[in-house]
Amino acid sequence: MMNIIYKGKVKTIYESDNSYEVLIDHEDKICAGNGKKQDIIVGKGLVNSQISAILFEQLNDVGVKTHYLKMAGVNLMRCHFVDMLPLEVVIRNFVAGSLAKETHLRKGIHLNYPLIDFYLKDDELGDPLLTEDRMRNMGYSDILIGLLRKRVLEINLVLTSIFDSIGLHLIDLKLEFGRTIRDATLVLADELSPDNMRLWSQETHESKDKDLYRKDQGGVFEAYSEVLNKLTVLVEERKAVVVESSTSSDPLPVDISEFDVPEPKMEEPSPESSLVSSE
Ligand code: 5GP
Numbered sequence: 600m601m602n603i604i605y606k607g608k609v610k611t612i613y614e615s616d617n618s619y620e621v622l623i624d625h626e627d628k629i630c631a632g633n634g635k636k637q638d639i640i641v642g643k644g645l646v647n648s649q650i651s652a653i654l655f656e657q658l659n660d661v662g663v664k665t666h667y668l669k670m671a672g673v674n675l676m677r678c679h680f681v682d683m684l685p686l687e688v689v690i691r692n693f694v695a696g697s698l699a700k701e702t703h704l705r706k707g708i709h710l711n712y713p714l715i716d717f718y719l720k721d722d723e724l725g726d727p728l729l730t731e732d733r734m735r736n737m738g739y740s741d742i743l744i745g746l747l748r749k750r751v752l753e754i755n756l757v758l759t760s761i762f763d764s765i766g767l768h769l770i771d772l773k774l775e776f777g778r779t780i781r782d783a784t785l786v787l788a789d790e791l792s793p794d795n796m797r798l799w800s801q802e803t804h805e806s807k808d809k810d811l812y813r814k815d816q817g818g819v820f821e822a823y824s825e826v827l828n829k830l831t832v833l834v835e836e837r838k839a840v841v842v843e844s845s846t847s848s849d850p851l852p853v854d855i856s857e858f859d860v861p862e863p864k865m866e867e868p869s870p871e872s873s874l875v876s877s878e
Contacts, residue, residue: 601614610624621679621680629794629819646824647823648673651667651792653830654791656834665788666681666786681777686747687720688715688718688775690754692771694707716728720775747776766800793808794809797810798826806822807822807825
């Protein structure tokens with residue numbers, strides 16, 4: 600029997616045979632509204648852990664530091680043991696969710712410059728939106744805030760490109776970071792699944808994420824499985840390209856050692872770039 604280190608709403612973290620590493624179990628539970636709404640979707644834990652594993656592997660491969668080490672069972676992931684920052688960092692490429700509710704920005708508008716929102720991770724306070732001034736007074740240095748922004752932009756760039764390749768818009772994404780117990784390296788932690796991001800079909804604009812559950816639209820397992828299947832095909836195709844190019848005399852098409860974030864363009868969102876005409 601493994602010892603539990605932490606039990607979250609949909610994940611359980613267990614001790615492993617190495618004090619610097621943990622095992623993370625993804626459960627079939629789905630929650631919304633800060634745990635007020637809860638259900639079991641059989642197989643969701645498995646699908647989400649597989650989606651997370653693929654995306655973490657893609658990030659690790661291009662040099663973005665994450666907590667992910669390897670899969671240790673169908674729902675079980677071996678990860679670095681981290682001390683989590685009590686923050687949720689949301690990056691948004693299109694207007695949706697709370698941004699549409701709390702501002703006059705129209706749902707579906709493409710943000711020419713991705714927008715980053717920091718939230719305090721505190722269920723009792725309802726995860727309030729933070730300002731950078733509040734963060735500085737809470738002890739976050741300008742360097743750490745800058746590093747988090749840079750990491751989030753890098754992650755968004757990699758994931759946007761992956762989802763674009765399978766016909767999905769990455770609308771927004773919630774990320775959590777921690778410092779490894781081993782050497783205090785800042786790494787992306789938590790999970791990367793349709794539970795913590797919005798994905799819309801580029802063709803039909805249908806949601807392929809937790810909004811289906813939040814809005815009682817059904818088809819959650821089918822949508823998540825569709826995302827996993829498309830990602831699996833994409834990764835297999837990319838592996839085949841790498842094998843082919845490594846057996847030929849041509850160098851690899853991308854130099855991942857030079858991975859960097861391009862200078863963001865500051866432009867007003869234009870109504871033409873909206874995905875939906877009105878609420
Ligand atoms: P919003 O602020 O619009 O409600 O959420 C923005 C993005 O972050 C969405 O993709 C949403 O799923 C994700 N997100 C925000 N808060 C949470 C949370 O507490 N848990 C999870 N899993 N995702 C969240």
